[in-house]
Amino acid sequence: MSNDRIWILLGKQFSGEITSAELSELEKLLEDDPGTAASRELAANVWQTPLQEVADAHNSESRIWDAVKPQLLPHRPRPVLHRLVAAAAAAAVLAVGWIGWQHVRSTTPALQQLSAAAGKSRVTLPDGSMVWLNAHTQLHYDKNSFGKQYREITLNGEAFFDIAKSEGSPFIIHAGKIKIHVLGTAFNVKAYTDDSAVYTTLVRGKIAVSFQGKTIVLQPEEKLTVPVIQQAAAFQQQHLEKDSSGLLPEISWLNNKLVFDNDTFDHLAGKMSQWYGVTFHFDSPGLQQLRFTGIIDTESIDEALKMLQLSRPFHFRINGKEVHISN
């Protein structure tokens, strides 16, 4: 029997990519294979031995430097230059447009509901603020009072906000049990009714999040998680790392990308259900514990699942809006 799986897992262990499930898998495999287990230390040794770069017999390094060096001086005409596109947070390019808001002179409450069912949509509020709604999200506000003293809306689901500045008319979002106060700013709120917490991620500007009499001020690139279930305010405030594309994972849905990083299949299925508007059924609970890392971009659900199959073995069957996962 091939022991390639052991070597794959050893590589993941040495490079620090291994998950805890894989680590126990590795220990188990090594127990059953004392021959390879004996080489484990040797393999670690190989990993720690620096690779020797072949000496630069071609003098490439100095030749390249000769080409680069003259360009360091100011005011030199540059040669054919391929412009690097700096990775910028998606929000940075979102322009905030101000659209004059005409007061509606009616006094009866008029509930305006905006929603995105299976897909995603972008809406412009009466004050010019723009909101990107993720799938299965509803947003409502009172057409009559919105923009008078407050700009108040209620969110159920996930949305990215780019709020127009308006002195003297604070923007307030009600999401689950939290309340978010905004001036001019861009941020993401995830508050689906079946989520276990409300997640607020600030991209730029400044917001204050209130819940149970507490107020937390978020700095850019910070995410606040407020659990829905616990009575105690066991909230979590964290600074976020941008991923390798220079984006915050929290707003990746805006760019039509579904990003998952060592997520369980169960968790991923939850994301994919929203993404594709389907329901997942697992034949065995073990399948739900498989972990995946990757990005789903414009793939169909069929392509996405096939992509996932490359890294973990499972079968799937798509029947309309139902997806069955089996061993």
Added chain:
Amino acid sequence: MHNDIPELQKRIYGGDTQAFKELYDCFCTPLLQLALAIVHNREMAEEIVADVFIAVWKNKEGLYQASNPKWYLYAATRNIALNYLRKYAHKKTLHLEEAYLLEYEVNPEAQLINTEMMRHINRAIHELPPQCRLIFKLVKEDGLKYKEVAMLLNISIKTVENQVGIALKKLTKMKAFLITSLPDAQ
């Protein structure tokens, strides 16, 4: 690898050419190897790496704001190399392939300073298939994440896992063999 890249980013942003040279010394060879693996032609790979560093200098802010500067440089090299390929694809000739193979020639002088063991291990590394060797080097030596290597080379994470496993297995086997056959081996 330089251990204080953020410091370099800051100094380069301030126009410090010495810091830029330090960055160059760190990354020139690994980026050249990546470019070579993509375009298979040394002259073109050298041009690509020069373009990368010139672009980085001209757009210091881009580097300064990059949260993962290493990835920024590798991704820039990949992108520029692919642009070159698109532009010069018609110029590909047979002798370019030969030039590519020469890259794997072992330099005897560089080996003398090393132990017998390292010499053999290095030879074993050079005997790995080029793709496998590159993936192993990017992960182990350059410290890139599997996901990053997959994105750079447009392969699946699964392939990265497999290739790292294959390289590790072959090199460990080679080392085990050497330990039993070379009395002076460390």
